[in-house]
Amino acid sequence: MTVPIPEGAVGARMDALVRRLYPLCRSITGDGVRATLDIIGEHLPLTVHEVPTGTDVLDWTVPQEWNIRDAYIADATGRRWVDFREHALHVVGYSVPVHETMPLAKLREHLHTLPGQPSLIPYRTSYYAPTWGFCLAQETLDAMPDGDYEVRIDSTLADGHLTYAEHVVPGQVTDEVIISCHVCHPALANDNMAGVAVAVELARTLENPYHTYRFIFAPGTIGAITWLARNAARVEKVKHGIVLACAGDPGSLTYKQSRRGDADVDRVLAHVLRDRPHEIRAFSPYGYDERQYCSPGFNLGVGCLTRTPYAEYPEYHTSGDDPDLVSAESMLDTLAVLREAVSVLDVNRHYVNLSPYGEPQLGKRGLYDSLGGRSDAKQAQMAMLWVLNLSDGDHSLLDIAERAGLPFDSVAAAAAALADAGLVKE
């Protein structure tokens, strides 16, 4: 169901996509998001949605659209100490426009630094409170002499739209798996252009899957909320889902369970990750957009896959989260796990033994070795016996694989063989 692709080419393609998307000044609305979706759209056909400012979405309202052209702090000589054109993180997201001259002492109230990481620029936003600010390295601030500075943020906050996009791979059934990536962070590579790059490659490899796969590229929180508000009637189609973020750093994989904790996606990810270094965490209502998908009214089976979780790597939400933090190798590893998870999710079904009284005679159907007495029961035969024994409607193939201690593939193959022989059916 997934198409093999040479790993080297895929890795290089993901790396290039991250580097191209990285510098854009994204926010929860505006042209940075549109430019990001345009580039993704070069790789995948996207349906782009524009939702007008003021639209009520669940408990929220789509805010005004924010766009920015330039921003700087310049001294009397015209030297730009802080220049938005050099780094999109320099401006607090959703800063209102400003053009004033003020002494450094007063300007400081609007400056954000990381004293503990003096060479890095922090990432700050103020979506829902009208203010303005700059983010800069502590080292830069330390070097700025007292005196007056020209402060300019050439931004606009005006009625416009919130923009998000979807890519759908139709499946054999209309039940859906969603893969959701936030696209609202400016100039941060691992968080979340790496997730976007991995999602793009996953989407490419899906061919005639069992489930319908819906990829959602939307700004965090308000984007997921907008998607949920506009799709409330079809949310019941969403059977499984993964929020994908921080997909390219050097850390090992972390899967955060859905609110349910025992949803199929939780079981599948635990199974797929079992032989790799990994961590499984219980749901908590903080993090990425699983917060919205797993709000109690929806309570979807949606978990979150990352490498190092948010806020746990030192470069998180700083200018240190640049494309060099992200490697093709890590993104390929994330992609491999996702592809394996997809393959289990799509095959993991419940069968019913049609011959549940005693074991059916496998030998006469060519499914069993004819020479008895040997003590080495082969894996394929054990898988058939397990599928027959546990196919009572209560056990999925994954349940059976885990109970039997057998690879999922061998259990799935046994089920297929038994279905062909008319001994079990879905």
Place this chain on the structure above:
Amino acid sequence: MTVPIPEGAVGARMDALVRRLYPLCRSITGDGVRATLDIIGEHLPLTVHEVPTGTDVLDWTVPQEWNIRDAYIADATGRRWVDFREHALHVVGYSVPVHETMPLAKLREHLHTLPGQPSLIPYRTSYYAPTWGFCLAQETLDAMPDGDYEVRIDSTLADGHLTYAEHVVPGQVTDEVIISCHVCHPALANDNMAGVAVAVELARTLENPYHTYRFIFAPGTIGAITWLARNAARVEKVKHGIVLACAGDPGSLTYKQSRRGDADVDRVLAHVLRDRPHEIRAFSPYGYDERQYCSPGFNLGVGCLTRTPYAEYPEYHTSGDDPDLVSAESMLDTLAVLREAVSVLDVNRHYVNLSPYGEPQLGKRGLYDSLGGRSDAKQAQMAMLWVLNLSDGDHSLLDIAERAGLPFDSVAAAAAALADAGLVKE
């Protein structure tokens, strides 16, 4: 809901109460119990119940009332080798009257000592078999020369009453929490005058609690059975309860779960004790009056809080259990845990999220920091997110606190703030 009181004064008051109550000759009936309740009544308004001998109470019958004025073993010179006036433990509880002279050899059949603790007087009773006996130190017995002794127990067993008392603190609801102390042990300090002293102080500090609190001071077994028999119709009002005993010895706290094992009181005590040295034990049908409250027909959510459990400290049921075994510090510690348990029991309710689809926008309600991007989610905000996410009717605030790993107080405060904002309701 509880009133802060200077600890020193409270400790001294509990210590004084234990020392005053200690020497009385209590039993399951009689004037010793009445005198005990009179003294408690100086501190708390009590309703005293007198239940006539012969009253059927569940499977039992209220026995005759036992009173004793004097008892001794004297030699021919009149020297009292054993003198009830020196220690109430010297007489086996419910001893029938006797006045005879008999040789030591014959008298020995009626003497109880502790050969392994030769300086201590044991505690023995014979409530339901008519006999008599004395308890004394092995050292005393060893010193007694052979020869005839005058043996006298000036007791009466006659129709009368069983006496118990209640103190009720009315709550905002009529659902009840019971705090039950046995008051039948003569001249034992930790077991149970310390429990009585702690209960008195707890009762004092309750002001307009949510639940109605009922303090029961009753003789063990037959007293609890009598209370249950006379309150069978209202037992369903009892939502939670704690049997309080051995509340003042130097050991750490032990909570014995109710028969249910997962009653609210069991969960609350585990939560309150989690950061102190403590032990949680499963229910067993032996111990104090939780045996009766947790009999299968009632099966109330009543556990038992002690410091060192019965029979596990060497002074248990001996003259070594005197007021010096009990300290104000230990009783204050027991009281502190009880007060915390009460505060959780009274606040621990189920809320329902009224905006369960996606997260409600906390920021527009002033409940959320306006500056985003920072990685330190504050405890108060995490508590709000957890309350919103788990307030689905299935989770109490304590469930949420435990799931979230947050202090109960912070979760309760979050729930209150969210209720004020109209986002959740009980």
Place this chain on the structure above:
Amino acid sequence: MTVPIPEGAVGARMDALVRRLYPLCRSITGDGVRATLDIIGEHLPLTVHEVPTGTDVLDWTVPQEWNIRDAYIADATGRRWVDFREHALHVVGYSVPVHETMPLAKLREHLHTLPGQPSLIPYRTSYYAPTWGFCLAQETLDAMPDGDYEVRIDSTLADGHLTYAEHVVPGQVTDEVIISCHVCHPALANDNMAGVAVAVELARTLENPYHTYRFIFAPGTIGAITWLARNAARVEKVKHGIVLACAGDPGSLTYKQSRRGDADVDRVLAHVLRDRPHEIRAFSPYGYDERQYCSPGFNLGVGCLTRTPYAEYPEYHTSGDDPDLVSAESMLDTLAVLREAVSVLDVNRHYVNLSPYGEPQLGKRGLYDSLGGRSDAKQAQMAMLWVLNLSDGDHSLLDIAERAGLPFDSVAAAAAALADAGLVKE
């Protein structure tokens, strides 16, 4: 309910039975099975069933009957290098008749050896594929010079019957416990003549048991399937069961749980084995006839008791599994566990406390020590308190014993005493 018997005599009798049954050439049908059942029938009255070839049994069909009179591989001098009359394992079970002369090179295709255990003859069968073959020691094969050999198997495959037998010990109720032994392995002692010998002795000692005990001596797989097919209507009477195999080797006991995992028999065996070296294993759909009894359509509470499990001792399915591998001591140990399991299964019932409100007054019924205050609660009294407290219909006596940490016997005795006193009833 079980009759004590001198262990020495029993052990010697089991050993003699194994040695007598051992050499017979059993298979899934034929005179070897009949001879085996005849000998068992000398010890226990048996009902022998003959089921005609071609009878449909569940998904299977009773095969043709196989009998063999002689078989050998002889060289030109007439020397028999392999002689069925010396060891029944020499012929592949269900071999079709053959009488040819062929070179060793061609003969090799029909020869089975164990290169890793060169002195042992393997056990092989080919019940459902018409072929022939010989099993021999690798050492023998290595010694055979090249050249032509006369190969003869004087067997018949013809319509006939499948034979199995039952021995029933009627109980006080018609609910059944089945004890099932496979009797299809030729010339293997531990697997399963030791199981047969232990079952015979267990059957002897049952006198007026509570349950009806049904001993089933049948060929593996097809025998159990035939029994299930012919008893489908009464399978619901089977409340518990044990498949007994490999009952005499020097290993410690292994109990394999039923498919349910928490059936009464699973709980009882865990309880009975708890103080012995033992292993409990989860159900798997491979092994002995528990595979059939636990197929999902039946899902009976039937586990499997062995000493060393199949395929885990080096002599398994080889000529090394001879009577010297089996000891009277091991068989007596297996028998002791079975007898204890039977005694718990037969007594383990649910009682209801008829006086569930408060503790009933045990003292007035002579069930409680009259002298109170002592801290040593006796086991018998604790058992009574536990039975009273947990006899709410949900807890069996075994549940109570395990919860209380008391011996089953003491809990059963307490229940009996309380039932006599009218305080509990079944």
